[in-house]
Amino acid sequence: MTRLTTVSGLFLTLTALFFIPGGTFAQSSEASSWDTAPAWQIHRQMAEAKSRALYDQRYVDRIVSASAAANTQTNYDVKFYDIHLRVNDTTSILYGAVKMVAEATEPGVSQVQVDLFDNMVIDSIVSPAGALTYTRASNMVTVTLDKAYNPGGRFSVTIGYHGHPTEGGFQAFSFGSRLGKKVISSLSEPYYSRTWWPCKDRNDDKADSFKICIEVDTSFYVGSNGSLDSIRTASANSKRFYYAVHYPMVNYLFSVAISPYTIWKQYYWYNAGKDSMVITHAVYSDRYDYSLPRWGITPVAIAMLSQSYGQYPFITEKYGHSNFEWGGGMEHQTMTSMTGADFGFQEDVVVHELSHQWVGDMITCKSWHDIWLNEGWASYSEAIFYLNRDGWQGYRNWMTTMDWNHNGSVYVTDTTSVASIFSRTVYDKGAWVLHMLRGVIGETKFSQLLNTYFNSQYRHSSLTSAEFQALVESVYGQDLSWFFQEWLYGTKRPAYNWAYYTEPATGGGYDTYIWVSQVQTTNPLVFQMPIEFAFDYSGYPTDTITLVNDARREILKVHTAQQPYQVTLDPGGWILKYQTYLDWNMRILTTSADLKSGKAFLPYRDTIEQKGGIGPFDPTFVTGTLPPGLTIDANNVISGTPTDTGTFAFTVRIRDMYSGYIDQADLSIRINPADYKPGDVNFSQFMVDLSDLSSLVSYLTGGGYVLPVPKLADVNNDCLVDLTDLSILVAYLTSGSATMVIGCAS
Ligand SMILES: [Zn+2]
Incomplete structure (x- = not known):
């Protein structure tokens, strides 16, 4: 039997909830072991529930992977789905008629590919012009249209089909039961819509709207997406639930949850109490009392998230929860599906799934590589909720519980592994990426980012990580590739x-x-x-x-x-x-940037500075060496005349012989090539002046001067250093008119 229960006492205003926190509900509720669980445990449950279900499905059924999505589907753009389903809960057969209205995106589109599992029997495929021909292979239906369509040309394809959707340990469409009552429900994420309804099963093409009609036995209630427009009798034993989705929706969010639920409602009031939106809870009857205070936080949670993200994205429709037989929660658009176990009533789980209405449903990750844009955001949204309700301390405490030794990158490189798509790193470190981004760009820019993001071209659409990065950079006004590179694509932490x-x-x-x-x-x-x-x-x-x-x-x-x-x-x-x-104790202060660079054959002197030591010191080289020609003394002074060029990297360990303190540092010294100037007789590498003249005079008159680089004194390039060179140098120094070159003397 169906119990359509409306609890009038729960038509609460936000004001009432704000001023009498926890005191609004007459019903008491036993505690849950999840009440004190940290975020990472909650997310482990969420992530493992999702990945386990998908793993079982893959293992049992060898379901095709996301990478199998056909590129040929880019030749059309879906606008609208009109979905009629009849669920026979006795035979576990699903009967469907799905009309897809789409537009060609290329010239001459005469065939389109639609995803549908091969085991589902197709009864007919028609267009308004009549029956269409089709072929089937690899869970794909290739439909030949009634004619060729050019870009913008609109066509419709209606597929009539029936069958028992592919079974596994868990499945996208499940005929289950609980305590002797039937529970028929769906969970299509990430790419299992095609197991039970024909669609273009991709994240990057949201249909603009849906009409949904579900026919079930009269004992059932059907939770689905959008606004519930009517419930009408279909036959003596069946009735139909008519839902309308007026906002774009990605395939995997279309869902049904069918059971003899107890229904209770709340209202979310907005526009200063002038407008309201219904919140519908479809709960297992034995969980009704338990659900009241727990799901009862929903209007407050909507208000808290709206405060940061902007108004609830499906405000003209509804929000709600439906219990289903699966270990976690699934953020179906406007109607989250929740486990009937305690976990599905947990405050942070309620907030997490609700936040997905903004992050995941309104703005969807374009590919499963980018799943952190759904799950990292939703996990971060829990902290946003605590910030808006409890202040910064509540926010920080929640972030802290997501701080553990994450493995792998937040960006999912391998989307064929469901465990990596739904790993806790995606949830917890994904949340930290957003938290750290907030820290880097600051409060003002971060609130601009939220405002920009939730009103961007990605609203009711989808985006990639790269597109998200570009949007953040446009708000921040600076390149952030270093940030995303290390935190999104890199692993671990400093x-x-x-x-x-x-x-x-x-x-x-x-x-x-x-x-x-x-x-x-x-x-x-x-x-x-x-x-x-x-x-x-x-x-x-x-x-x-x-x-x-x-x-x-x-x-x-x-x-x-x-x-x-x-x-x-x-x-x-x-x-x-x-x-x-x-x-x-004692620390070396000098860094590589502090050490002077030198020039070959020129005296060099610099000091490795330390703070805390008394001296003398006993510097040793752990790796590498000083440039040839340089030495270091007991005062950590590096000196000498380098004889080779290049960058010389070394790890120096300095021990203070007074205190015994030791520190070491990776340093490097760059020695640049010598600077050869004609006439620079004494090779000062500085300038040609009278000291060069006196050096040359000394050399030529037997004064004993040794030419360091003879070719610099051979300024007329005759391979001799003689009086001719001297006269040219004199002319150069007195009138500046003489021309000198580097010669060939050696
Ligand atoms: Zn989630």
């Missing part, structure tokens, strides 16, 4: 070892040295991120200083008027990271 040291500065105030080293051995080896450091003082407001860190080891020197009693790395928790604070 591990920061760090230390700081404060001392009174000459001239007043204090200097603080912050030493940061990235020590992760995973890819990427270097993360570029702005790292905030908070400086806390006694009796003065906290300062925040940002280091744009993009090297394995960096030193930041900060001058402050007051003495900080504490410095904190990333106090706001904006970076997914590991961090280890080390004692300062």
